[in-house]
Amino acid sequence: MGRIGRIAALPVGCTVVVPLKRYYLRTTFFDIGEYAEARLHLVRETMLYGNEVQDHAWIHRSFTGATDHTAPLTTAEIADALTRTRTSITTLTGHPPRFFRFPVTSSTCAGITMDSE
Numbered sequence: 001m002g003r004i005g006r007i008a009a010l011p012v013g014c015t016v017v018v019p020l021k022r023y024y025l026r027t028t029f030f031d032i033g034e035y036a037e038a039r040l041h042l043v044r045e046t047m048l049y050g051n052e053v054q055d056h057a058w059i060h061r062s063f064t065g066a067t068d069h070t071a072p073l074t075t076a077e078i079a080d081a082l083t084r085t086r087t088s089i090t091t092l093t094g095h096p097p098r099f100f101r102f103p104v105t106s107s108t109c110a111g112i113t114m115d116s117e
Helices: 017-022 033-038 040-048 075-093 109-116
Strands: 028-031 052-055
Touching: 028 033, 033 040, 033 075, 040 052, 040 075, 052 075
Parallel strands: 028 052
Antiparallel strands: none
């Protein structure tokens, strides 16, 4: 049962897990931290079938505010979102996430710099 394909940015517990399992496909799920913590059983089920769980920030809100018409997050709020999710996923899965996907297309130089530290 090798890794045949990848699908990105699927939320934990979405209905695609059953067909993936049926066809022995593995993928990477980029999870929102608060969603994953609230659905721990789905995170474990997702991993049980050989899927990876990676970081998609704590909440699904734009860091810059540009795409969801909200105020941009402060540097402290971005740092908190990154740290909180990394800690949560590490606790839930037993290992730190290796990849990060920005929420709502909100990549910024500041966010990229903070995430790489």
